[in-house]
Amino acid sequence: MKLSKRRSALVATGLSAALLLTACGGGDDSESGSGGGGGEGGTFSIYIGEPENPLIPSNTTESEGHQVISSLWTGLVQYAADGAVEYTGVAESIESEDNTTWTVTLKDGWTFHDGTPVNAQSFVNAWNWGAYSPNAQGASYFFSNIQGYDELQAPTDADGNPTGEPAATEMSGLQVVDDQTFTVTLASPFAQFPVTVGYNAFYPLPESFFEDPEAFGTRPVGNGPFQASEDFVPGQGFTVTRYDDYAGEEAAKAEEVEFRVYADLNTGLNDVEAGNLDVLPDMPPDALAGAEDTFGDRFIEAPSSGFTYMAFPTYDPRYSDKRVRQALSMAVDRQAISDAIFSGSRTAADDAIAPVVDGYREGACEYCALDVDRANQLLDEAGFDRSQPIELWFNAGAGHDAWVEAVGNQLRENLGIEYTLRGDLDFSEYLPLQDEKGMTGPFRLGWSMDYPSPQNYLEPLYSTAALPPAGSNASFYSNPEFDSLVQQGNGASDNEQAIELYQQADDILLEDMPIMPMFFDLEQALRSENVSDVVIDVFGDIDVAAVTVNS
Structure with missing residues (x-):
């Protein structure tokens, strides 16, 4: 569920072009609510529902939390609006000769929001922590094809209740080679492995996470285009600010984004109509009839994987x-x-x-x-x-x-x-x-x-x-x-x-x-007059970094 607009070559040997199972279709920006004006800077607001869990990548498996953390992190690879895999993230290459052992080489210059470097250990530590069953991470399954995952799972009784501790705390299939390189050995060949690692379960974590995971989930530290400068408040949300040292190909256009938690979609619609909310990622069903006539190019439709x-x-x-x-x-x-x-x-x-x-x-x-x-x-x-x-x-x-x-x-x-x-x-x-x-x-x-x-x-x-x-x-x-x-x-x-x-x-x-x-499904969103360049991708996410605040 990653958002990016620039496509570059997939350089994974052993993964043929036919194995890039990219989505067909996809709307272009001119038909996705984009408009003129703006420039860099400004603040806009976006609707979200209440995230299920604190904002930790390996425990975020639902849409509301994901919309937030996708603005705070960038993964190894990213996905275009139509679902195509793009090497615009942290990985320089992901290569294999047998589809079982993969060598991941990272780009230089990436940092977390606390200024510490994003390196091979950042990924290996994050993946081991996410896979370790006592941590009860909802996305733990996504590491299950890595060699040694089973040893990180606690023994259980017939009802699935833990009866002891796991045999290991680190997967044998993950090895750090140097700061910019690590290897991933899978339990069995999986040619599509590079396609999967843009998902948020595979995001890196800074060393500060492991000092206090609970506090981190309230004010996360990622490596993405926006950074959290205040605590996320359940039932309310928070405001994130542009990360000026972002190493990605495109910096965020807006200076700030307000993620506002709503309990009801209709309330969000009313706020957009009143000019009190800028982006509504979903439309209430009873508002769809005549929406294009009512809202014009502020009503956005795009292909969906939903x-x-x-x-x-x-x-x-x-x-x-x-x-x-x-x-x-x-x-x-x-x-x-x-x-x-x-x-x-x-x-x-x-x-x-x-x-x-x-x-x-x-x-x-x-x-x-x-x-x-x-x-x-x-x-x-x-x-x-x-x-x-x-x-x-x-x-x-x-x-x-x-x-x-x-x-x-x-x-x-x-x-x-x-x-x-x-x-x-x-x-x-x-x-x-x-x-x-x-x-x-x-x-x-x-x-x-x-x-x-x-x-x-x-x-x-x-x-x-x-x-x-x-x-x-x-x-x-x-x-x-x-x-x-x-x-x-x-x-x-x-x-x-x-x-x-x-x-x-x-x-x-x-x-x-x-x-x-x-x-x-079909993606159907709404924007206010305050913003343009609002793109909703095939995963159902708004590319918050691309949104322009109109002057």
Whole structure:
């Protein structure tokens, strides 16, 4: 989820051009709310929801916190607005002869906001800390393909509770060669490794982090275009300032950015309309009709990697039978909901892989097509108790109420099942409850890719290795055959073979249906007259460094 506009060559030997699974499409700046005027300097404000956790890269796995830390850090590589990999970050090169041992060479001149150098040890220390299971980092899973990761995981009992300490504190696959060089040895070949390391889990950390991680999460010290000069206040946010010693190719245009925490998307919309907020990264569904006519070029639309779905709590006996999950999915008319709620701007999902990456297949999801008769048949075969209502969960204040209610109405009409809406939790409360197996019915989730690969739509969400707290497998789905096919895809020597294996894993997933795919998204944002050059990328992030404050 990185933002950059300049493309440079990928110089990883062993990674062919075909393996750069970049997103297709992408809007250019002239059609993304850009405008004239401005110049460097000024202050603008941007809407965010409450981050789930303190602002630590390896524990930030959701959109609200990520929007903040992506302005405070720059990774080894960056991603263009259309998802293409760019060597505009800290890495000079990432090279391998066998796709297993990778040599990472860093550029000179990068510093953290406290003035200390960004060096090889900064990355190795950060990755080891993020992988070490007692630290309970939500993005720990992303290090799981590095040799020695298993030794950093504490032994557990049958319920997943730790029963001892890990065997090691450092992964054997990470070795510092010198200040500007380190090597990464993977447990098995993974040709796409350089594509992944722009994700925030792989950001570096300064030495000051390890002295007091808790305080660091309140006032983080990164190496990005903006720096935190005050504490982040839950429920309010904070203001960040431009880092004048930034070593990246483009300095931030604005002097300051105010990240403002909102509990409700409609409040944010009202503030933009009143001139009290400058950037709203998402639009409430009921404001989409006529938005272009109302707001003109201040209304921004761009391609998205976003994928909206309802996950099933597979640990709940009521949803443990895949026939129940298949039936509920087949009872929902996704296109009708898109037309009614989103003015037709969402595409009915027919795969678990989004169309923006190679590997998507039209109509791959058999159980995503409306078929009321078959849905009722499957529900009867599974012995589902229709007398008990279904609880439908979604996070509050983010504009999900209407479409989740529409899902409930269709389940009632097509299957004769009543429903109860559970939409009273803020995002920062909603996500931890999922990790605690607290969902009592289908629950809304969304996913924007972390890096441009079909693998990112599969392994981080549904693999056994990604079960909480190490990853984002909130449905607690586990299938060894799925895991094996993903791993085979990771080790494939060419793009064609990798995609074939990922699609086989996708087929297993779409048969087991631990989720109900709903929509492929479209990025829709709004800016005030105070700013221009507002670009929203395929990951759903605003490039805050590119925003111009109009004079």
